[in-house]
Amino acid sequence: MKNTPINQEVVSRKIKESGLPQVGTASIREIKKLINNIELETGDSYIRMEMGIPGLPPNAYGVKAQIEALERGVAALYPDIQGIPLVKNEISRFVKNFLDIEVNPEGCIPTVGSMQGGFAAFLMLSRIFKGRDTTLFIDPGFPVHKMQHKVMGLKFDSFDVYNYRGEKLREKLEEYFSKGNIHSVLYSNPNNPSWICFNDVELKIIGELANKYNIVVMEDLAYFAMDFRKDYSIPGQAPYQPSVAKYTDNYILFISSSKSFSYAGERIGMMVISDELYETKFDNLKQHYTSDGFGYTMVFGTLYPLSSGTSHSAQYGLYGILKAVNDGVFNFRDEVMVYGEKAKVMKKLFTDNGFDIVYDKDEDEPIADGFYFTFSYPGFDGVELLNELIYYGISAISLAITGSERTEGIRACTSLVKKEQFGDLENRLKKFHENHPIS
Numbered sequence: 257m258k259n260t261p262i263n264q265e266v267v268s269r270k271i272k273e274s275g276l277p278q279v280g281t282a283s284i285r286e287i288k289k290l291i292n293n294i295e296l297e298t299g300d301s302y303i304r305m306e307m308g309i310p311g312l313p314p315n316a317y318g319v320k321a322q323i324e325a326l327e328r329g330v331a332a333l334y335p336d337i338q339g340i341p342l343v344k345n346e347i348s349r350f351v352k353n354f355l356d357i358e359v360n361p362e363g364c365i366p367t368v369g370s371m372q373g374g375f376a377a378f379l380m381l382s383r384i385f386k387g388r389d390t391t392l393f394i395d396p397g398f399p400v401h402k403m404q405h406k407v408m409g410l411k412f413d414s415f416d417v418y419n420y421r422g423e424k425l426r427e428k429l430e431e432y433f434s435k436g437n438i439h440s441v442l443y444s445n446p447n448n449p450s451w452i453c454f455n456d457v458e459l460k461i462i463g464e465l466a467n468k469y470n471i472v473v474m475e476d477l478a479y480f481a482m483d484f485r486k487d488y489s490i491p492g493q494a495p496y497q498p499s500v501a502k503y504t505d506n507y508i509l510f511i512s513s514s515k516s517f518s519y520a521g522e523r524i525g526m527m528v529i530s531d532e533l534y535e536t537k538f539d540n541l542k543q544h545y546t547s548d549g550f551g552y553t554m555v556f557g558t559l560y561p562l563s564s565g566t567s568h569s570a571q572y573g574l575y576g577i578l579k580a581v582n583d584g585v586f587n588f589r590d591e592v593m594v595y596g597e598k599a600k601v602m603k604k605l606f607t608d609n610g611f612d613i614v615y616d617k618d619e620d621e622p623i624a625d626g627f628y629f630t631f632s633y634p635g636f637d638g639v640e641l642l643n644e645l646i647y648y649g650i651s652a653i654s655l656a657i658t659g660s661e662r663t664e665g666i667r668a669c670t671s672l673v674k675k676e677q678f679g680d681l682e683n684r685l686k687k688f689h690e691n692h693p694i695s
């Protein structure tokens with residue numbers, strides 16, 4: 257083997273000890289553990305791009321409000337399952353201010369991370385129609401959503417949107433929706449892992465077809481306003497974060513506080529159910545719950561047995577953040593823009609050294625610089641590339657585990673990479689390029 261930046265004997269031994277058949281097919285957490293072990297023994301720091309966790313301090317407004325709430329004694333009290341009125345009102349204001357949509361506070365529900373919102377929604381949506389048993393994922397996507405389906409024994413179908421951008425999305429979606437087995441559709445926007453962002457043409461298509469086929473749209477806004485090409489962060493002022501909510505009333509939004517507000521540790525997110533869906537009655541729900549009302553069943557039939565609501569103090573923390581954001585006192589985009597700045601530099605280091613960006617365009621516009629980007633190297637598939645990059649002190653995950661058909665690709669997360677590491681990244685990529693000349 258060629259000369260590589262990290263001690264080859266140690267890397268090979270640690271891979272062997274890990275019992276993983278291949279690094280390239282391992283899960284995010286398995287890779288994390290392996291790299292920790294290699295770093296410990298070699299003393300070398302990796303360019304760690306495998307995990308999508310925030311790399312910034314927590315939101316100060318949140319921390320302050322949460323501490324004050326704890327000191328007032330809220331930890332002793334069960335919170336309302338549907339959320340405390342203060343936070344519900346502030347979520348409703350938030351969606352008005354930043355999405356330009358009206359939602360009654362009743363349908364604005366804090367959840368244990370947006371992760372729990374997804375779990376609860378999948379469970380209920382699989383039961384709203386007799387005969388319709390499948391969720392459609394517009395991939396690539398967040399692997400844990402599929403894992404949630406698997407643990408609940410729920411069916412899903414998916415397609416990679418890479419070749420179906422713009423107007424082409426209509427025909428593709430219609431192909432699935434017209435089969436009659438789909439009850440709901442899910443995508444993230446901006447997209448984890450590819451960072452593609454649907455534009456209004458695409459969101460309108462999704463909304464129109466949801467209306468035509470009576471399908472619930474789950475829009476996962478885990479990276480709210482983090483398409484940094486536009487500024488969606490001024491309350492009550494256009495441009496607004498693009499959303500399907502403009503084109504259908506049949507939606508659930510998941511808004512995470514983990515990345516946009518650097519609040520992942522408190523496990524608090526927002527589920528926003530449109531007024532119309534909240535009030536809709538589905539006969540089939542009566543097979544499983546005492547009520548047929550969607551919103552009522554979400555709260556008292558689904559979130560109740562799952563966790564009986566969300567941490568009381570974290571709700572105050574979220575309230576503190578949202579109040580500052582809604583009042584225009586705190587601009588959350590300014591805090592997280594650094595991810596985009598890092599992505600810009602990192603992408604250039606990769607492309608200067610023979611790598612390609614896999615998902616590189618939103619139709620004909622270059623993709624935004626943000627939390628994630630995807631890359632490949634000529635002659636390698638994603639799994640082989642990861643197997644090799646580990647010897648160069650670079651870790652990431654393969655796109656193969658995200659439902660992407662671009663199996664040559666790898667997802668890189670910018671959050672944990674420090675600007676001081678750019679020199680190391682450059683040297684390691686140069687070495688890789690030197691050792692693998694492109695013919």
Ligand SMILES: Cc1ncc(COP(=O)(O)O)c(C=O)c1O
Binds near residue numbers: 368514524525
């Ligand atoms: C697309 C997507 N959805 C949901 C989540 C989970 O968000 P939360 O931390 O709010 O549970 C993530 C986290 O990485 C994500 O990337």
